[in-house]
Amino acid sequence: MDMAGLEKELREAFYWFHEHPELSYEEVKTTEKIREILTAHGIEILPYDLETGLAAIIRGEKEGPVQALRCDIDALPIVEETELSYCSKAPGKMHACGHDMHITAGIGCAVLLQENRSSLRGTVKMIFQPAEETSLGALKILETDIMEDVENIWGFHADPTNAAGTIAIREGYVTAAVDRFVITVKGVGCHGAHPDNGIDPVPAAAAVILALQSIVGRNVNAFHPSLLSVTKISAGTTWNVIPAEAVMEGTVRTMEREDRILYEKRLRGIAENTARAYGAEAEVEWIAGPPATCNDREMAEFTRKLAEEKGFQTAVEESSLGGDDFAFYEERIPGCYMKIGTGIGHPIHHPGFAVEPEVLLPAAEFLNACLTAYAERTVGRNGIKTERARESSV
Ligand code: NI
Helix, strand or coil: CCCHHHHHHHHHHHHHHCCCCCCCCCHHHHHHHHHHHHHCCEEEECCCCCCCEEEEECCCEEEEEEEEEEECCCECCCCCCCCCCCCCCCCEEECCCCCCHHHHHHHHHHHHHCCCCCCCEEEEEEEEEEEHHHHHHHHHCCCCCCCCCEEEEEEEECCCCCCCCCECCCCEEEEEEEEEEEEEEEEEEEECCCCHHHHHHHHHHHHHHHHHCHHHHHHCCCCEEEEEEEEEEEEECCCCCCCCCEEEEEEECCCHHHHHHHHHHHHHCCCHHHHHHHCCCCEEEECCCCCEECCCCHHHHHHHHHHHCCCEEECCCEECCCCCHHHHHHHHCEEEEEEEEEECCCCCCCCCCCHHHHHHHHHHHHHHHHHHHHCCCCCCCCCCCCCHHHHHHH
16 A cells, blocks of 8 residues: 555545535535545445435455444534635635544545455444534434444544544543423513513523522532533513513533433423422423443453554543534444544634644554454454454454
């Protein structure tokens, strides 16, 4: 394999993806470009009829497991403020979350796997997933049967808190379950000067907002990270009319499954009963998003050791109450979601966020190493590992 040639190709692809950001579910040109590059390398595209995004497959010539690598492909509605020569050509859109790097490293990994398929054990499915930023794109993939035979899955994210090429890993929970709620407090509208003629939903809503904060302090195990934020409130149309209703929206972030259930139950109880105490009524809508991302301990440990063996800097991955829809896959399939340092700089989702392109080839090589080496220690298609395979590959 001509590594200098591959590096050049990856850089050019990365510049193209960065210049052509597309928002969630609109990744049409992005999908076409991925298809074009993979096809040019002789990589088989799976025949799934996804509107955007695609799945490809590399079939190793030795028996082994079915694995997957998830690369998300969408951009954000942000006006780019970098000085890069390859900055966004789409006004108001930007690859500010590094998904351009995810696409490119994923392509690089696919090319390396394809080149080495005579020694590759098992099969690797490459998932170029749409709409991660909506938290729901993973469900589009899971609606198909692409993942049905997959025994383990890998995912990664650009990380501007670490030097380019640093591999950050954590066992267990990495990102939070992301749920959304809407509370409508219903009263009775009336003249602003005659509150006695109605039921004012505004003080009832204020009481609900304050009482909700007691869930984190009084109901949840103090050793479990979680939070509740009311992020939007609206009521009324003018200064001298008491409105008929007040609407609040917000988000709950939890790591533990039991806390997620607890929050929903307490939130409903507090909203309904507090509103009732004011003579009003509360309607609660709970909109569940992805669960928490939880890394398989064995895969995380394997990845950390492999990174050290291959000479990468390693770090402990910071856990966050942000979310990633990669969690939907990990809910069904053992997985490892790592962070790959892209050079210290502006945080993700910032208009100045930038990836150091030096990271592209090492990231592709490391992902290839994870998939290749992990397959070596897994024998058969049912995920059963033998001690012999385990010993010989560590
Ligand atoms: Ni992202």
